[in-house]
Amino acid sequence: MPSVCFYFQVHQPTRLRHYTVFDNDERYFDEGRNAAICKKVANKCYLPANRMLLRLIQQHEGRFRIAYSLTGVLLEQLEKYSPEVLSTFHALAETGCVEFLGETYYHSLAFLYSRQEFVEQVRKHGELIQSLFGQTPKVFRNTELIYNNDLGLLIEAMGCFDAVITEGADHILGYRSPNFVYRPKGCRRIKMLLKNYSLSDDIAFRFSNRHWAEWPLTAGKFSQWVNAINGCGQTVNLFMDYETLGEHQWEDTGIFDFMRHLPGEILKHPDNNFKTPSEVVASYEPLGVVDVPHVISWADTERDLSAWLGNPMQSNAIYELYRLEKKIKRANDERLLTDWRKLQTSDHFYYMCTKYFADGDVHKYFNPYDSPYDSYINFMNVLDHLQRRCASCETPIVAHSPTQAANAARVAVPV
Amino acid sequence: MRVFMLGWEFPPFISGGLGTACYGLTKALDQLGVKVTFVLPKMVDSQYATHVKLLTPQAKKRVGRRRNTRSQEEELANIKFRSILSPLQAYATPQTYDEQIAEFLRLRRETTSATDAPGDPGGGGTDYAGDLYREVHRYAHMAMDLARDEEFDVVHAHDWMTYPAGIAVAMASGKPLVVHIHSTEFDRSGEHVNQMVYDIEREGMQRAHKVIAVSHFTRGVVISRYGIPGDKVEVIYNGVERNGTWSVEPVTIRREEKIVLFLGRITMQKGPEYFLQAAKKVLEVTDNVKFVMAGSGDLMYRSIELAAQLGIGHKVLFTGFLRGNDVRRIFRMADLYVMPSVSEPFGIAPLEALDNDVPVIISKQSGVSEVLRHALKVDFWDINEMANKIVAVLRYPPLRMTLRNHGNFEVRKLRWRDAARNCLRIYEETLVPA
Incomplete structure (x- = not known):
């Protein structure tokens, strides 16, 4: 049967x-x-x-x-x-x-x-x-x-x-x-x-x-x-x-x-x-x-979220990403929205996983980066740029340093 | 097991990782119950007199097993220190030796005339050689004399200057020789090797029963550049000494600026210019950071000039050579430690940084990158990527936090005890007739 x-x-x-x-x-x-x-x-x-x-x-x-x-x-x-x-x-x-x-x-x-x-x-x-x-x-x-x-x-x-x-x-x-x-x-x-x-x-x-x-x-x-x-x-x-x-x-x-x-x-x-x-x-x-009061997943032996949100880098990266949602949607720019959404793919956070990193197992097999740290740094650099695009859509540029101001200004110019 | 060990400087008189390694390994061997006769070159009495009492061959009749500083005496129950009067120093090169020898002569004259110390070896200033090559061989001769009164099963020599001594003692006693490679001439001089040094290194490796390399990186050099068969060369990683005096005294200085630290000898091998080039790039995107270069070396003045030339002189501080508590203090202040070594057989300093909760960036051209996973790694020449990573560490607290937590945990697994166990195994293997 x-x-x-x-x-x-x-x-x-x-x-x-x-x-x-x-x-x-x-x-x-x-x-x-x-x-x-x-x-x-x-x-x-x-x-x-x-x-x-x-x-x-x-x-x-x-x-x-x-x-x-x-x-x-x-x-x-x-x-x-x-x-x-x-x-x-x-x-x-x-x-x-x-x-x-x-x-x-x-x-x-x-x-x-x-x-x-x-x-x-x-x-x-x-x-x-x-x-x-x-x-x-x-x-x-x-x-x-x-x-x-x-x-x-x-x-x-x-x-x-x-x-x-x-x-x-x-x-x-x-x-x-x-x-x-x-x-x-x-x-x-x-x-x-x-x-x-x-x-x-x-x-x-x-x-x-x-x-x-x-x-x-x-x-x-x-x-x-x-x-x-x-x-x-x-x-x-x-x-x-x-x-x-x-x-x-x-x-x-x-x-x-x-x-x-x-x-x-x-x-x-x-x-x-x-x-x-x-x-x-x-x-x-x-x-x-x-009844599933707590979040489960199909990953690893833990069957929880620790593969994506198990360390401070992961939770920080994803938090910063979703914090942009309102700004992104207000900007009404299709390309900006698509880029932001592509950054949401769970794999980006999976690459930052430090669990089992020392053992170099299944996590490593799927990982294009040498280390979870490299992955976080890369992601945050992209996110930082996305954020500046966002800001330039909205308000006059608030820059942290002269170079950033210059960068942001360059982005703001429509090609 | 009894070992005749030809080593180098002991704390607090250390000028680099070699002394730290000799100390860590010997202490761990002591704890395993291995009896070690530790032989090291000694410059002049006056330099050491107040801290460490060491024995010269001439003085040996009066003293038996030995005393060091008080704390060391308790810790190192199985270790007997012997010293040989010699101007040999760790990290000497034929060029620096000439300068040292002049200094040595001057000091010798002062001490002999002023104090006429009874411990001073007789014979005045004639028992040293005028160039490094001859001095290394004179040292070998002295070591052979000294070994005659010692009981041991194995001879263990650390880095090239002690290899001739190791060979001589092994030959005279018929005991097996183990040489320990902490660095090779290719690390120190790039492709411009000194043939004399190279020949001594190669002979030591050839004559040895076993060669210990501090990393696979170095093992590769030993095999490919010195033609030593691979089955004779084993890797034993260094460890890190967890500081017993580790205290939680807070850093009281509140500061706006982050500190990025370079700590090591300022020599070609350590890549100081890449550190400065990266610093320049970092300062293009962020402002609240200072770069501290702690250490001395033959490129120190050139590095100061380079910093000025790059227009970042006001952002780079040079501390000169630091030791002991000052090292710990500077680690405590640092937000990030960078080791941009061009060629680094191992690299103990990053482990010390992690032990002090400082995240590290290390060059991929270092042996320590084989054992550290929770460290950021860059090619030493890739200043763009080095700067990229420095900025990220300064900018993102979660990155610092994760690196620090995992790194500190990881470093605890790198124990001298394991290195000593492996050494002991190798000693035992050399004693089994082939």
């Missing part, structure tokens, strides 16, 4: 270029590097994975179904650097077996700092998905599966979503299983889907780990684990980064072979099927209420 519900997170931040206190232009982002990474990941992951999954959907005649959450910043980059990936996503959308989820356009932490900005970004993202794939997201997932009761209430109040997704963290579930549909505390209408982190991480993190007792993981073995849930669960929610396929787990680990055989193996059992999140939500009634 369990439905297998796959959702893949697809995201690439727009990385900043090296920006010093002596720089004075509006080119904040590293076009070259972003293009190179986008193309690299497209070749290693997006293209082969999309083609494989498309073939599987066709092969299983609609019985294999999946969902994606594509961020706005990713889609913009794909359009610019890898349009062929975008066309394979179109092809996937046309099968009718693929659902696209809603999230913040800029993969931001806006929910924590500005509800208004959060809602604007979710709307903007919904419009983009509608225009690209002809469907309106009905299930919401927040950046990094960050969630608490307030988010549930806000999503219900927005009126356009049927469900919200978050991490099936042990400390919120207690004895309960993530393999059911729940109701967010305080909500009447929307439902809640929880990630089965154990089975998800078997694929996303442990798949290639040779010290793992279950290595090598085969599609058959994994299906048996899913079958074992039969009778004590309705849905197995496998949520992971799309880059798991080919980028985090390289092709030579056999990850593509695993995925190629998985649908067939799962469907061997007559009680099993695949459903998209919306279909799961439509099929099952909530089993109970889940």
Whole structure:
């Protein structure tokens, strides 16, 4: 009876270029590097994975179904650097077996700092998905599966979503299983889907780990684990980064072979099927209420915000960023607004994380900077420049030093 | 384990990291119960007389195991100090030696005529050599004499001037030799190496059973520039001595201006001109900052001139050479410590800065950057980036706070005890017949 519900997170931040206190232009982002990474990941992951999954959907005649959450910043980059990936996503959308989820356009932490900005970004993202794939997201997932009761209430109040997704963290579930549909505390209408982190991480993190007792993981073995849930669960929610396929787990680990055989193996059992999140939500009634008074996420073992807001640099940077919101919006300058929003992408704060920095682990792998300190310095230099652009839109320039005045004056001159 | 160690100056008479390292390592070996005969060159009695009582070969009959300052005597129960009358000094070069020798002669004349001290080695002023090369070999000869009365299992020599002595003692006694590389001629002189010094260094490394390098950076130099096989060269990082007298006396000076500190010998190797160039750039964007250069060296006057030339003379202060409490005081005042070394085998000063809660910027061309993660790192030549980072530290308190907290924590893990343990392991390995 369990439905297998796959959702893949697809995201690439727009990385900043090296920006010093002596720089004075509006080119904040590293076009070259972003293009190179986008193309690299497209070749290693997006293209082969999309083609494989498309073939599987066709092969299983609609019985294999999946969902994606594509961020706005990713889609913009794909359009610019890898349009062929975008066309394979179109092809996937046309099968009718693929659902696209809603999230913040800029993969931001806006929910924590500005509800208004959060809602604007979710709307903007919904419009983009509608225009690209002809469907309106009905299930919401927040950046990094960050969630608490307030988010549930806000999503219900927005009126356009049927469900919200978050991490099936042990400390919120207690004895309960993530393999059911729940109701967010305080909500009447929307439902809640929880990630089965154990089975998800078997694929996303442990798949290639040779010290793992279950290595090598085969599609058959994994299906048996899913079958074992039969009778004590309705849905197995496998949520992971799309880059798991080919980028985090390289092709030579056999990850593509695993995925190629998985649908067939799962469907061997007559009680099993695949459903998209919306279909799961439509099929099952909530089993109970889940109360999440404190903020959770899907990151690290802590499942909290410490990867983005764990040290003073991180909280300072993000606080200073959102402090600009009113000024930015008052300035009514589209480019200024876009630059400000691109700085909200959570990755910028993730790079500043000092947790585990000494061990050089997963955090380092995704980090374009040599150290969290370099990342903070760079971000603050950009933010400082953005602030000066803001100020020059508004009032006569208040300068701290002669050079800054000169810089600000230069910015103020329309080109 | 008994070690015949050919070392350098001990606090409070130190002119740089070499003395700090010898002291830290020896103290930690003492705590591990290793018996060390610590041999060091001594200039003249008068300089040391009031603080440290050291033994010359000539005086050895009268004294056995040894006394140092009172506190050191308790701490260093397994250490026996021996000194050799010699004008050798840490960081000497053939050029500076000539100047020193004149000074040495003058002092010798004064002390012998004025006091006629009984501890003074007989024979007047003839037992030193007129140039550094010969002096280093004369020192070796004296060390060999001195070693004859000592019991030891291993010979351990620190930096090139003691290598000939190390080789001689090892040869005469048949004991294994370990040489410890705190810096190489390439660090001190760039590409303009002194061939004589280079040859001595290489011979020491070749004759040694094991070579200890203070970083992988230096190990690389030992292998590539001196042709020493890699399996003979091990890395042992230096540690930092947590100050026992660490007190929380607050800095009472309230000041508007931030202080960026350079502390070290003002020599080519330490990159003082990059510090000043970066200072100039920093002052283009921020005003309330002063740059303090603490230390002395052959580029000191040129640095003062350069500061004036760059038009930032009023923002740069030179303190001259600092030691002991003054070092701690200047650290306490600093908001940031910068080590722009062109070539730095290790670099103990940044650890001391972190120990004093001062965030640091270090050059990527330093051994210490291999062990410090919670430090800002720049290429020494990249003055733009150096200035960028200085400004950021001055401007953003959260950056200072995070660097300070993590850095202070990190530095506590770098213990001399671990370095001493590794040394002991290496000693033991050299004693196992191959």
